[in-house]
Amino acid sequence: xxxxxxxxxxxxxxxxxxxxxxxxxxxxxxxxxxxxxxxxxxxxxxxxxxxxxxxxxxxxxxxxxxxxxxxxxxxxxxxxxxxxxxxxxxxxxxxxxxxxxxxxxxxxxxxxxxxxxxxxxxxxxxxxxxxxxxxxxxxxxxxxxxxxxxxxxxxxxxxxxxxxxxxxxxxxxxxxxxxx
Amino acid sequence: xxxxxxxxxxxxxxxxxxxxxxxxxxxxxxxxxxxxxxxxxxxxxxxxxxxxxxxxxxxxxxxxxxxxxxxxxxxxxxxxxxxxxxxxxxxxxxxxxxxxxxxxxxxxxxxxxxxxxxxxxxxxxxxxxxxxxxxxxxxxxxxxxxxxxxxxxxxxxxxxxxxxxxxxxxxxxxxxxxxxxxxxxxxxxx
Numbered sequence: 001x002x003x004x005x006x007x008x009x010x011x012x013x014x015x016x017x018x019x020x021x022x023x024x025x026x027x028x029x030x031x032x033x034x035x036x037x038x039x040x041x042x043x044x045x046x047x048x049x050x051x052x053x054x055x056x057x058x059x060x061x062x063x064x065x066x067x068x069x070x071x072x073x074x075x076x077x078x079x080x081x082x083x084x085x086x087x088x089x090x091x092x093x094x095x096x097x098x099x100x101x102x103x104x105x106x107x108x109x110x111x112x113x114x115x116x117x118x119x120x121x122x123x124x125x126x127x128x129x130x131x132x133x134x135x136x137x138x139x140x141x142x143x144x145x146x147x148x149x150x151x152x153x154x155x156x157x158x159x160x161x162x163x164x165x166x167x168x169x170x171x172x173x174x175x176x177x178x179x180x
Numbered sequence: 181x182x183x184x185x186x187x188x189x190x191x192x193x194x195x196x197x198x199x200x201x202x203x204x205x206x207x208x209x210x211x212x213x214x215x216x217x218x219x220x221x222x223x224x225x226x227x228x229x230x231x232x233x234x235x236x237x238x239x240x241x242x243x244x245x246x247x248x249x250x251x252x253x254x255x256x257x258x259x260x261x262x263x264x265x266x267x268x269x270x271x272x273x274x275x276x277x278x279x280x281x282x283x284x285x286x287x288x289x290x291x292x293x294x295x296x297x298x299x300x301x302x303x304x305x306x307x308x309x310x311x312x313x314x315x316x317x318x319x320x321x322x323x324x325x326x327x328x329x330x331x332x333x334x335x336x337x338x339x340x341x342x343x344x345x346x347x348x349x350x351x352x353x354x355x356x357x358x359x360x361x362x363x364x365x366x367x368x369x370x
């Protein structure tokens with residue numbers, strides 16, 4: 001079985017963990033009344049988002065020089081195409097999501113300072129109505145990502161438990177395909 | 181007769197002493213600003229007060245005879261959409277209870293090179309503290325500009341009480357920056 005290499009696997013699962021945190025914190029903090037706790041959560045959410053953005057750029061760079069192993073398991077052409085399209089879309093969304101947050105923060109006049117140490121340049125000048133519009137975009141992207149990640153996860157589980165092929169195993173450390 | 185002579189002398193004295201005070205230079209709202217920067221988890225956030233007034237009696241040649249009083253309409257606070265509705269509350273600036281913040285100079289001295297320093301009292305939320313405010317004074321045609329900044333500790337004035345009284349999320353330091361445009365000296369012969 002041709003597995004993804006260690007770096008690709010680490011980045012994949014790390015980004016998955018951070019995306020989960022960012023989603024849960026983002027969803028939870030959204031309706032909290034203003035408090036020091038909320039401001040702290042917002043900062044952590046932003047730092048996580050910037051980290052995901054950087055890690056996704058790293059993943060794409062790594063992938064460019066270390067192409068994924070060829071698909072060994074037999075599957076219909078439409079599934080190969082769907083999988084290819086899904087992965088492209090997920091990469092686009094994983095970049096668009098933090099980018100929309102960054103743009104939103106800029107427009108709201110609240111700079112993003114990564115870990116409270118590294119100030120990111122504001123991409124837009126302060127513009128509260130635009131900030132509000134971008135926060136709608138950011139929120140909508142969150143639910144779009146959730147939907148596509150759900151399909152991605154279900155597809156992986158279907159390959160593992162129903163087709164019993166190596167699709168999930170080659171990305172998951174220690175996992176072997178189920179015997180047919 | 182002796183009495184009227186005394187009164188005349190006293191009036192003369194009053195005139196002499198009043199002319200030793202610097203003349204007022206009217207604060208012009210257009211072009212003037214009172215702004216601030218505070219930090220929230222190391223993110224600098226800025227804002228300003230849209231409404232303020234002042235009585236600026238200033239003579240660059242005789243700073244010791246000068247005086248400055250600034251009154252800021254606290255309700256004119258404007259920072260960002262999250263902060264604005266919160267800051268009017270009693271825990272922050274208590275706009276209803278203390279609608280004005282005020283700086284009153286006690287003494288002004290020259291630091292040289294067009295730079296001055298006003299020592300005085302800053303009253304925010306009914307709490308007075310001594311502050312020193314350095315500033316530049318520049319004649320610009322008939323008008324003049326007064327530019328400066330100083331750092332205040334919000335905790336000194338109970339700005340941010342209760343859960344906000346810790347400084348780990350919203351820092352204690354607030355940088356106040358002002359740019360004031362004043363008109364010609366009242367009664368100036370030019």
